[in-house]
Amino acid sequence: MRICIYYFSGTGNTEYVARKLQQGFQERSEFCDVLPLEEITLGRAKFSEGSYDLVGLGFPVHALDAPQIFRDFIELLPFCRQDYFLFKTAGDRFLWGGSSYAIRLKLANRGWKLKHEAFYRMPSNVFTRVNSNKIALRAAQAGEAAKKAVDEILAGEKKLLPSNAVMRLANGFNRFESTGCKHGSGDWFADEKCSKCGLCVVKCPTGNISFQDGGLHFADKCIFCLRCRWNCPASAIHHRKLELFLLKERFTLP
Numbered sequence: 001m002r003i004c005i006y007y008f009s010g011t012g013n014t015e016y017v018a019r020k021l022q023q024g025f026q027e028r029s030e031f032c033d034v035l036p037l038e039e040i041t042l043g044r045a046k047f048s049e050g051s052y053d054l055v056g057l058g059f060p061v062h063a064l065d066a067p068q069i070f071r072d073f074i075e076l077l078p079f080c081r082q083d084y085f086l087f088k089t090a091g092d093r094f095l096w097g098g099s100s101y102a103i104r105l106k107l108a109n110r111g112w113k114l115k116h117e118a119f120y121r122m123p124s125n126v127f128t129r130v131n132s133n134k135i136a137l138r139a140a141q142a143g144e145a146a147k148k149a150v151d152e153i154l155a156g157e158k159k160l161l162p163s164n165a166v167m168r169l170a171n172g173f174n175r176f177e178s179t180g181c182k183h184g185s186g187d188w189f190a191d192e193k194c195s196k197c198g199l200c201v202v203k204c205p206t207g208n209i210s211f212q213d214g215g216l217h218f219a220d221k222c223i224f225c226l227r228c229r230w231n232c233p234a235s236a237i238h239h240r241k242l243e244l245f246l247l248k249e250r251f252t253l254p
């Protein structure tokens with residue numbers, strides 16, 4: 001079987017799970033590519049229709065549903081007969097939003113057939129404090145769960161996540177997040193520690209960061225994935241309004 005996993009990951013959790021899934025498929029002698037989906041949303045690659053028997057789509061939960069970039073990506077997918085599986089990572093056992101109902105519906109309208117859906121609890125990249133034991137444990141559990149998902153997918157077991165009226169209603173909260181991201185986009189700034197290395201400019205998945213007048217400029221396309229802040233070697237990137245909710249130190253997955 002030829003498989004390709006497209007994922008979005010701001011701070012590495014979803015990428016970690018995507019790689020574990022890839023490893024699982026490869027261990028079962030299946031061909032599996034992995035691609036960050038911004039390669040497609042930024043126009044650097046095209047979705048290759050008909051090249052894969054199965055496509056995996058993964059994202060981190062943002063405010064109980066998918067971040068805007070994932071929804072933009074869905075809009076770029078072709079109308080075709082394509083088998084796929086969905087997976088999401090989230091930091092909270094209760095606030096992960098249930099099944100990706102709206103996404104499933106959109107893809108079904110494009111002719112895509114959902115074969116499997118899974119949720120992986122990973123360390124939260126907001127609010128909480130970093131605890132290295134917990135991070136290692138969550139990563140190990142997600143690795144095991146990914147192996148199990150690979151077995152289920154290859155065995156043709158159709159497992160879907162629960163979706164009820166409360167969860168669907170809660171998903172709606174995500175719209176406020178998208179609006180909030182846009183409004184708070186320009187509130188990011190780099191302090192005097194910024195060495196102007198340009199890593200954030202290169203890494204931003206929406207092309208939101210640029211150099212202007214000798215300093216960093218944050219436009220209005222931030223999706224709050226935190227990748228700029230997470231990867232800044234000088235820890236120079238801050239948010240004027242939401243600094244309190246952001247982790248002071250980033251964690252490293254095993």
Ligand SMILES: Cc1cc2nc3c(=O)[nH]c(=O)nc-3n(C[C@H](O)[C@H](O)[C@H](O)COP(=O)(O)O)c2cc1C
Binds near residue numbers: 008014059062091224
């Ligand atoms: C803006 C934002 C909103 C988030 N909202 C939720 C949420 O509603 N529920 C939850 O369980 N985790 C939430 N999280 C935590 C992430 O979903 C979790 O840490 C995820 O694994 C990060 O994946 P990534 O490293 O691939 O970006 C949020 C994180 C961010 C940055």
